[in-house]
Amino acid sequence: MEAVHTLDGVPIARIPLDGRGHRATGWWGMMFFIITEGTLFAYLLFSYFYVGAQSPTWPPGGPPELTLAIVNTVILVVSSIPMRLGTLAIRRASRGALVAWAIVAALLGVAFLIIEATEWSRKPFRMSTGSYGSLYFTVTGFHFAHVVVGLLLILEIVWRALADRVSAARPLAVETVGAYWHLVGLVWLFVFFTIYVSPYLW
Amino acid sequence: MATTVAAPRAAGPKHKYESGIWSWLATTDHKRIGQLYLYTALAWFLVGGIEAFIIRLQLYGPNGRIVSAETYNQLFTMHGTTMIFMAIMPLSAAFFNFLVPLQIGARDVAFPRLNAFSYWVFLAGSIFMNVSWLFHAAPDGGWFAYAPLNTRVYSPGLNMDFWVIGLQILGLSSLAAGFNFITTIINMRAPGMHFMRMPVFTWATFVTQFLIVLSFPFITVAVTFLLFDRFFGTNFYEIAAGADPLLWQHLFWLFGHPEVYILILPAFGLVSEVLPTFSRKPLFGYPVMVYSLILIAFLGFGVWAHHMFAVGMGPIADSIFGITTMLIAIPTGVKIFNWLGTMWGGSLRFTTPMLFAIGLVSLFTIGGISGVMHSSPPSDLQQTDSYFVVAHFHYVLFGGSMMGLFAGIYYYFPKITGRLMSETLGKWHFWLTFIGMNLTFFPMHFAGLDGMPRRIWQYDANQGWDVDNHISTIGAAILVVATLIFVINLVRSRRSGARAGNDPWGAPTIEWSIPSPPPAYNYATIPTVRSRYPMWDMKAPELTASVPHSPAGEKEVTVKVGGATAGHIETPADTQLNAENAHPSAHELGIVMPTPTIKPLLATLGLCVSFFGLIWHRHVPIIILGGVIFVAALYAWLLTPLEPEH
Numbered sequence: 107m108e109a110v111h112t113l114d115g116v117p118i119a120r121i122p123l124d125g126r127g128h129r130a131t132g133w134w135g136m137m138f139f140i141i142t143e144g145t146l147f148a149y150l151l152f153s154y155f156y157v158g159a160q161s162p163t164w165p166p167g168g169p170p171e172l173t174l175a176i177v178n179t180v181i182l183v184v185s186s187i188p189m190r191l192g193t194l195a196i197r198r199a200s201r202g203a204l205v206a207w208a209i210v211a212a213l214l215g216v217a218f219l220i221i222e223a224t225e226w227s228r229k230p231f232r233m234s235t236g237s238y239g240s241l242y243f244t245v246t247g248f249h250f251a252h253v254v255v256g257l258l259l260i261l262e263i264v265w266r267a268l269a270d271r272v273s274a275a276r277p278l279a280v281e282t283v284g285a286y287w288h289l290v291g292l293v294w295l296f297v298f299f300t301i302y303v304s305p306y307l308w
Numbered sequence: 309m310a311t312t313v314a315a316p317r318a319a320g321p322k323h324k325y326e327s328g329i330w331s332w333l334a335t336t337d338h339k340r341i342g343q344l345y346l347y348t349a350l351a352w353f354l355v356g357g358i359e360a361f362i363i364r365l366q367l368y369g370p371n372g373r374i375v376s377a378e379t380y381n382q383l384f385t386m387h388g389t390t391m392i393f394m395a396i397m398p399l400s401a402a403f404f405n406f407l408v409p410l411q412i413g414a415r416d417v418a419f420p421r422l423n424a425f426s427y428w429v430f431l432a433g434s435i436f437m438n439v440s441w442l443f444h445a446a447p448d449g450g451w452f453a454y455a456p457l458n459t460r461v462y463s464p465g466l467n468m469d470f471w472v473i474g475l476q477i478l479g480l481s482s483l484a485a486g487f488n489f490i491t492t493i494i495n496m497r498a499p500g501m502h503f504m505r506m507p508v509f510t511w512a513t514f515v516t517q518f519l520i521v522l523s524f525p526f527i528t529v530a531v532t533f534l535l536f537d538r539f540f541g542t543n544f545y546e547i548a549a550g551a552d553p554l555l556w557q558h559l560f561w562l563f564g565h566p567e568v569y570i571l572i573l574p575a576f577g578l579v580s581e582v583l584p585t586f587s588r589k590p591l592f593g594y595p596v597m598v599y600s601l602i603l604i605a606f607l608g609f610g611v612w613a614h615h616m617f618a619v620g621m622g623p624i625a626d627s628i629f630g631i632t633t634m635l636i637a638i639p640t641g642v643k644i645f646n647w648l649g650t651m652w653g654g655s656l657r658f659t660t661p662m663l664f665a666i667g668l669v670s671l672f673t674i675g676g677i678s679g680v681m682h683s684s685p686p687s688d689l690q691q692t693d694s695y696f697v698v699a700h701f702h703y704v705l706f707g708g709s710m711m712g713l714f715a716g717i718y719y720y721f722p723k724i725t726g727r728l729m730s731e732t733l734g735k736w737h738f739w740l741t742f743i744g745m746n747l748t749f750f751p752m753h754f755a756g757l758d759g760m761p762r763r764i765w766q767y768d769a770n771q772g773w774d775v776d777n778h779i780s781t782i783g784a785a786i787l788v789v790a791t792l793i794f795v796i797n798l799v800r801s802r803r804s805g806a807r808a809g810n811d812p813w814g815a816p817t818i819e820w821s822i823p824s825p826p827p828a829y830n831y832a833t834i835p836t837v838r839s840r841y842p843m844w845d846m847k848a849p850e851l852t853a854s855v856p857h858s859p860a861g862e863k864e865v866t867v868k869v870g871g872a873t874a875g876h877i878e879t880p881a882d883t884q885l886n887a888e889n890a891h892p893s894a895h896e897l898g899i900v901m902p903t904p905t906i907k908p909l910l911a912t913l914g915l916c917v918s919f920f921g922l923i924w925h926r927h928v929p930i931i932i933l934g935g936v937i938f939v940a941a942l943y944a945w946l947l948t949p950l951e952p953e954h
Contacts, residue, residue, distance in 0.1 A: 131418045131495050138487030138521060146525040149562075153529060153544075153555060160552040233542050237551050240542035244533070258939070262946055 136282035140289045143252065147293045150248060151300045154241050165238050167231065169305035174225045178218055179298050185214035186291045193284045196267070199274035205267050211287065212260045215253055222250055242301060249290070249297050256290045259283045325904035334904040336420035337828055341427050342406030343724060349398035352434060356390035357791060359383045364748070364784035367777050370769035380765040381448035382467070386438075388451030389471070392571065393478045394434040396705065399713045400574035401430070404489055404513050406724060410819035410826065411507045413498025413835050416902060418491035421945060425908035426485040432916050433477030440470035447471035450763065452564060455545035455556035460538050466923065472535050473919050479524050479531070486520040489513055500837035507817045508597055512577025515601045516570055519608065523566035530559035539926060554619060561612035569608045571705060572672075573601060575712025576643060579665040582715050583647055585815045586662040587654030590841060590855050593646045600639035607636040617685045618692045626685040633683035637676065644673055659813070660734030664715035667742055671707025675700055678753070696756025702749045714741070714794075722812050726824045727805030733797035740790035747783025751776035814848070816841035829899045900951050907945040914938030
């Protein structure tokens with residue numbers, strides 16, 4: 107009875123739990139979670155266009171004000187850069203840089219949330235005003251919730267980095283959270299186009 | 309075998325989660341979760357069946373007086389909702405859980421704790437929906453709950469609140485399971501288990517999970533809008549505020565039609581396992597069976613508006629959806645003929661699972677043909693909302709899905725429990741089900757064509773419906789007896805059925821190579837797969853001569869850890885078989901299994917607290933408390949490693 111190990115000392119008997127493909131199991135899981143969430147937003151935006159196409163005037167109060175939304179778009183898209191730098195840092199085994207970059211990304215995310223809340227408070231309509239108000243607040247609210255989840259995940263990454271639970275050999279947690287954060291930015295681009303840009307092209 | 313197994317390590321002290329009630333509450337073992345799904349779903353199947361039987365008693369004769377109109381509405385709504393979301397889907401999930409890791413040669417699913425979470429969320433959602441009976445406020449808007457009838461204005465009570473929240477919870481469960489199983493099948497297959505060697509049930513699971521991942525977001529969006537309308541005063545479906553009533557119908561059927569395939573494809577998969585075994589022939593046209601599964605799933609997204617021919621979408625939309633609906637009959641017909649081709653010339657053994665499988669092939673064909681009749685809009689206009697439609701979808705869902713699932717239960721019961729079910733009682737069950745099912749649903753075709761609308765509470769005498777309804781109710785009574793026989797068979801066989809051994813049926817796939825019930829780790833050594841039918845390669849090679857094989861087995865397997873190549877191991881050329889009745893523990897074999905944990909259950913409890921806060925006068929502190937419990941449980945879960953540290 108001789109134990110068989112892989113080159114980095116993992117007993118062969120435990121390998122199947124981690125999957126046998128080229129990519130880690132967690133990576134695939136996050137990809138399909140992202141597909142699910144992306145699909146959810148696609149269907150929300152489908153509803154927006156469907157209701158818009160059935161309405162005589164859309165949006166009812168004219169196209170929305172763009173300034174804050176453009177600022178917010180820039181902030182969220184830019185926040186993907188520190189997230190990516192954090193991923194590259196952990197691949198170089200630089201745990202301190204990961205923590206720093208993750209915090210920068212999280213702060214940009216918080217700024218996005220504050221500006222979004224400010225914009226909500228300035229709207230002349232509310233969730234209950236009409237179909238447009240319902241759609242506007244539901245779509246942006248769903249996205250808001252996804253940013254909040256992203257921030258909670260980044261916090262978890264920081265905790266793991268400080269607790270020595272990620273490393274150059276085990277970067278998976280950072281990579282999957284990074285992928286989620288990029289999704290949140292990408293989805294916002296679609297939301298931005300649908301709600302802020304498309305009324306000008308209508 | 310010894311060369312690939314690590315030296316035995318000292319067995320650690322027994323964890324409290326390894327026995328008794330805790331071993332079920334904290335389990336992360338896909339086989340235990342599969343059994344939890346199985347027995348929970350069967351319990352809901354009985355509840356849904358009782359609801360159906362009360363409906364049939366009410367309709368036995370003209371002007372029935374068994375239940376009030378309000379109760380009747382609740383009964384047919386909950387019958388549909390229960391059978392679809394709490395019986396057939398979770399019965400399929402029981403097989404996804406129990407079988408997929410066994411069929412692909414894996415130790416567990418990709419995310420064992422998420423899998424436990426899916427089950428607990430399903431259990432919570434199904435109990436939540438049924439608690440409504442205690443408040444005399446069961447959902448009453450029909451299983452597709454059309455807007456604006458489902459809004460606060462027209463359904464002011466708690467009834468639709470329970471429905472909308474319950475459905476949201478159940479959807480969460482299916483979505484989480486969806487990407488879990490896709491990942492499992494993509495990433496956890498044993499060496500040599502190429503996609504085109506996977507058992508057809510695993511293929512059906514794979515395709516079904518894609519349907520779930522792509523179609524459940526539709527119902528999530530539809531139900532979220534309704535939830536917001538009912539609780540937060542939004543205007544998605546309020547016609548007075550300028551909403552469009554068809555938004556709900558489009559969103560619902562964009563989910564609802566793929567859902568039909570979510571209900572039937574797993575049953576198709578099970579039957580594709582049963583028929584080759586009892587015909588002693590490889591499945592006829594395996595690649596075409598796989599392609600037709602994919603094609604059905606793909607076309608399933610393009611036919612939703614055939615549920616809406618009666619709303620007046622215009623001739624262009626009607627024509628397009630009529631044609632796509634006719635198209636989808638082609639891959640479905642291909643499957644029927646391939647099953648016939650599998651049986652043709654085989655040495656047939658008419659065991660109970662085989663009888664149920666043949667039941668699916670014949671009865672689903674009837675339901676499929678009446679489905680094609682609906683694809684023509686003028687014809688559909690005559691049939692829609694009549695008992696003809698009720699007959700159609702019961703042939704598809706009872707004659708199709710349930711027959712397939714019963715076939716699966718009889719076929720896999722020995723693998724699940726180690727004991728065979730009684731063949732005598734099984735055959736009584738089959739014949740009474742077959743006769744009762746046809747007596748119940750076949751006359752509904754005529755009642756429908758004679759103009760009987762679905763969902764009516766009472767009808768007047770002498771409209772030509774009396775005899776049809778008499779026969780239907782007698783058929784339903786036979787189904788009640790059949791189901792009782794099934795329950796007795798299940799309980800008795802579980803306790804004292806004949807011992808099954810590893811492979812009671814002479815089956816071709818690798819799950820039959822290990823002991824019944826399988827040990828926690830499934831395979832002591834992960835098998836290397838050389839063809840679609842490894843067991844027949846060993847036991848009856850003459851049966852698999854026509855099936856493609858690897859030339860000499862795969863001698864060397866590249867081992868990857870974290871995406872990087874970590875080394876090579878030698879594996880024996882032949883499939884490793886575990887000795888009968890050898891049950892070394894995972895400890896003794898040095899196999900590291902996921903730690904049992906209660907955290908997925910805690911997270912589910914947090915969700916329950918939130919949803920009860922929502923339905924109980926929108927009590928904000930309780931909603932927030934539930935949210936905090938949920939997030940705290942998730943953090944505790946995320947920050948604990950899946951396996952013991954080593």
